[in-house]
Structures are given as structure tokens and as C-alpha cells.
Amino acid sequence: MTTRITRRSMLAGTAAAAGSLVLPLPHVMRKASAQDTITLGVVTPLSGPQQLIGNFVKLGAEIGADYVNANGGIGGKQVRLEFRDDKANPNDATVVARELLGAGVNLHLGAVASPVALVMGPLMQQEGGVHLTSGAGTEKLNHENYNDHAFRIGDGPYSRNAGLVRHIIQSNPEVDSWGGIIPDHEYGRTTWAIFVDAMLRFYPELTGKEPKIEQPILVPYASGDYKNFIAQAMRLPVKGIYTSVYGGDAVTLYQQAKPFGLFDKLDVLLDSANEFLAARALGKEVPVHWSGSHWYFETNKGNPLSDNLYEEYVKRTGDKYPMGWAGEAQAGIIAYKAAIEKTGGSTDASDIVAALKGLTFDSATGPRTIRAEDNQAIKNAELIKIAPSDTAESGFEVTDYVSVDGAAIIEPATPGKALELKVL
Incomplete structure (x- = not known):
């Protein structure tokens, strides 16, 4: 079962x-x-x-x-x-x-x-x-x-998130404006910084244009109420949103965002690392999104x-x-x-x-x-696209998956030194 x-x-x-x-x-x-x-x-x-x-x-x-x-x-x-x-x-x-x-x-x-x-x-x-x-x-x-x-x-967090960014730019180059819903702790701020760095690095390289990136919406860790933050996100002039809200917090965020229609107005939702966590909890209520994964069996x-x-x-x-x-x-x-x-x-x-x-x-x-x-x-970045399903027993399905060459997205080696990232 x-x-x-x-x-x-x-x-x-x-x-x-x-x-x-x-x-x-x-x-x-x-x-x-x-x-x-x-x-x-x-x-x-x-x-x-x-x-x-x-x-x-x-x-x-x-x-x-x-x-x-x-x-x-x-x-x-x-x-x-x-x-x-x-x-x-x-x-x-x-x-x-x-x-x-x-x-x-x-x-x-x-x-x-x-x-x-x-x-x-x-x-x-x-x-x-x-x-x-x-x-x-x-x-x-x-x-x-x-x-x-x-x-x-x-x-690592850089290659996973850079893989997400590179793939989305290649597959959806028209999505040129981005916002973020980011947990207000070290991991959240770090993943957002990596997202920004990768977007500023790859979007001009792959499209010849500059992306538009709004300041992120920072949300408390383990918050039970995201409605005010979702309302802020609804006002963002963006086509895509990146989030690294994780686990049970992601489930709550996605549940509360549905009545607002937040994800319906977006072209792309990027989820840094939940894999199947949110999908397994939400079933048919899960929004369409791309997520990074350490390993996806169908890809391999x-x-x-x-x-x-x-x-x-x-x-x-x-x-x-x-x-x-x-x-x-x-x-x-x-x-x-x-x-x-x-x-x-x-x-x-x-x-x-x-x-x-x-x-x-x-x-x-x-x-x-x-x-x-x-x-x-x-290591290659493994990415999965998850969507709700009326026929799957789980209530969701994987509608696409890709593997992004790890050598093309890994950051430089800087042992003993902090990772240097491009900033807005």
C-alpha cells in the first residue's frame, strides 16, 4: 500500500x-x-x-x-x-x-x-x-x-538549482520575469542567491537578453498561515516563481495558494527540492511544478x-x-x-x-x-515535472523529466572560501 x-x-x-x-x-x-x-x-x-x-x-x-x-x-x-x-x-x-x-x-x-x-x-x-x-x-x-x-x-545545492534554471530557460525562454517565495533562514536565502546567480549567468548566455527578477518574498519557517505572503505574490509582475519552502511548509503554502489562483496565473513554478513530498501529501491538489531530485527511477x-x-x-x-x-x-x-x-x-x-x-x-x-x-x-541534475492527475491512484503524475549535464552547471571549486555568487 x-x-x-x-x-x-x-x-x-x-x-x-x-x-x-x-x-x-x-x-x-x-x-x-x-x-x-x-x-x-x-x-x-x-x-x-x-x-x-x-x-x-x-x-x-x-x-x-x-x-x-x-x-x-x-x-x-x-x-x-x-x-x-x-x-x-x-x-x-x-x-x-x-x-x-x-x-x-x-x-x-x-x-x-x-x-x-x-x-x-x-x-x-x-x-x-x-x-x-x-x-x-x-x-x-x-x-x-x-x-x-x-x-x-x-x-549540491548549486548544481541542483542551476540545473533547474538552465532547463527552464532552454525550454521556456519567454519566461523572463521571476519572483521568489523563500523561507527566511540560511538555506532559503542561500537557495535564492543560487537561483539569482544561475538566472543572471544562464539567461543572457542562452537568450541574449537580461532577466527581470523581483525581490523575494521571505516567509517564516514553520508558519501555519501564508495568506498575506500569497497576496503579495499575487501582485508580483512575474511569469515564474521559484520557491525553496520545504516539506510540510510547502504543503501548507500550496494548499493556501490554490483558492487565490496564484499558480494559475504563472507560466512556471520551480520547486527547489521537494521531490515527491508535496505531491504525495496533496495528490490532486498539487500544483503543476518542476522539482529537483537526487534520483528519479524513470530517468535511469x-x-x-x-x-x-x-x-x-x-x-x-x-x-x-x-x-x-x-x-x-x-x-x-x-x-x-x-x-x-x-x-x-x-x-x-x-x-x-x-x-x-x-x-x-x-x-x-x-x-x-x-x-x-x-x-x-x-553529478547530473535530475528534474521532474509533477502535475495533478484524475486517473493516477496517487492523484499526481510525472509528465516530464530531464537530466542536466553536471559538468555544465557545477560551481567552481573554492575549498576554504565562500561561494561567490552574482547579485541583483
Whole structure:
């Protein structure tokens, strides 16, 4: 049965994660099994508001490990996973990561919350570990907060949003005036700055003209009432709106905007990263929009890793619309496999860091290469167009999808320095 996601379930999470945690083996057993297994730590939210995302990470990691084990393991050794709940909180993440490190598990993946991702690099460097994020959104990870021991093996916020912008300009060049509805916090302001930079970069390049961009409408985080902001948006002289309002907030915004007819007066609505979150909650009430995705299964049909991930996900959940975080977790397993085999079997942190830098590895979205300069993977931006449906059981359907060349949209490497963006 397909899981129905509501705003309440997004904000509150569920309470089922505790029973799925894998407890550490006693020291004697761990030592004995080390000869024929490689243990990876998965530190991700398994309770609290971001558990929904963490569940996709958990399942993607499990499917990835099962795939690797069914195909010979890593150098003949089977992959074993140790799960820990970071609650999307850097303090909790530090505690459970140290627990794993103390047990000898030094290769981790799973961070989806930006504050967690940012503490992992210094911690891993100090304690002799490595962390691969599974979809954390902060651009600082590979720029001003760069650390050798933390890697983003998927798309960053710049490439995802630049991919959205580039595609919309190419497909709808007549949409030359834009506004924004942006959450008033760091992620919201950063995504808007990236949108503006990409629009100022690509629109003149692709059309020979300059875009018109209005100042964004900033909305409070976790607001239950967006009506005044929607009224402001109705007065904007724009053809398109970009939003990075996320999760349950996006559901509320879209619900409240419908009676105003906001989206009916637009040519294009761009949603930075909700993937299927809003669509699954709203069904037939979802507005037509383009969204970025870490991985979309239809785009990658015929790719063995993608096909296996989708088939196993549907088999284990009954849900036909997995989120892209599952693909990022699977990619973490595959990246560690490639790095360990590149070292000849070593799991020492310094060896793995060196092996990951410049590494090209396969994934559910095709080959990815991790830049040696800043630990950022070059990955295509996957985009989906979602529309309401009177016939689909889910109440929505994907009417178009594209993959934008990652090399054409990725930002320059500036490890240790803030990302420089064009401004209005």
C-alpha cells in the first residue's frame, strides 16, 4: 500500500525507528567477523521531524549493501551496516558517531541535515574517520567549511538549482520575469542567491537578453498561515516563481495558494527540492511544478543500480515513488566499495580519503567523479515535472523529466572560501 504523507507526518515523523537499530556486536564477535566483513556506519535521522528522510537513507543503504554482497562484496568481504540515530541534531550525531568510531567503525555515511554534515568533517579528521553525506543541503560543506574527511558524493545545492534554471530557460525562454517565495533562514536565502546567480549567468548566455527578477518574498519557517505572503505574490509582475519552502511548509503554502489562483496565473513554478513530498501529501491538489531530485527511477531505466534500487524499494515498501535520498545512500555504499578496492583493501581513513579524491564510481544516476580539490561529486541534475492527475491512484503524475549535464552547471571549486555568487 502506498504511504500517504501529510504535513503532520512530515513535521512529527513516526515512532518506528528505534526497533530497527542494529546494536554493536560484542568485541570478541566483532574481532572474529572482521576477517570476512567490512562494517560501515550509517548515521542519519531515525526519529524526530526528519525521520521520513532518514528512512529513505536507511533503506537505500540496505539495498546498496545487499546489492554489493550479492555481487561478491568488497574484495570478497561482505558489507555489514551499523545504524545510528542522529535525530538531525549535531550534538546527537557527534555522540553516536563517536560511539561507532570507538567500536572501530570509521567509515560513515548518512548525514542529511546541514548542521550534522558540517560537524562531521572536523570530527572525522580528529578521530580517524570519513563521512559521506546522503543529501545534506549546505553549500558550505565544500566551500568555507571544507574538510578533507567529509565528502558530498551527490549533487549540491548549486548544481541542483542551476540545473533547474538552465532547463527552464532552454525550454521556456519567454519566461523572463521571476519572483521568489523563500523561507527566511540560511538555506532559503542561500537557495535564492543560487537561483539569482544561475538566472543572471544562464539567461543572457542562452537568450541574449537580461532577466527581470523581483525581490523575494521571505516567509517564516514553520508558519501555519501564508495568506498575506500569497497576496503579495499575487501582485508580483512575474511569469515564474521559484520557491525553496520545504516539506510540510510547502504543503501548507500550496494548499493556501490554490483558492487565490496564484499558480494559475504563472507560466512556471520551480520547486527547489521537494521531490515527491508535496505531491504525495496533496495528490490532486498539487500544483503543476518542476522539482529537483537526487534520483528519479524513470530517468535511469536500464541502469542496473537504478533498476535494482527501484525494484527492491517497491518490493520492500509497496510504494512506487521513492525519494532521491535512497539513491544517495546507495551511492555511498558503492563509493566506499570503489574506494576500498582502489586502496587494495585498506579501510584506514587516510587511505580512503586519498582514494575518494578524483574517484569515478558508478551510481543509480550513472558515473560520478569526485573532485579532488573540494570533495564535491560532479553529478547530473535530475528534474521532474509533477502535475495533478484524475486517473493516477496517487492523484499526481510525472509528465516530464530531464537530466542536466553536471559538468555544465557545477560551481567552481573554492575549498576554504565562500561561494561567490552574482547579485541583483
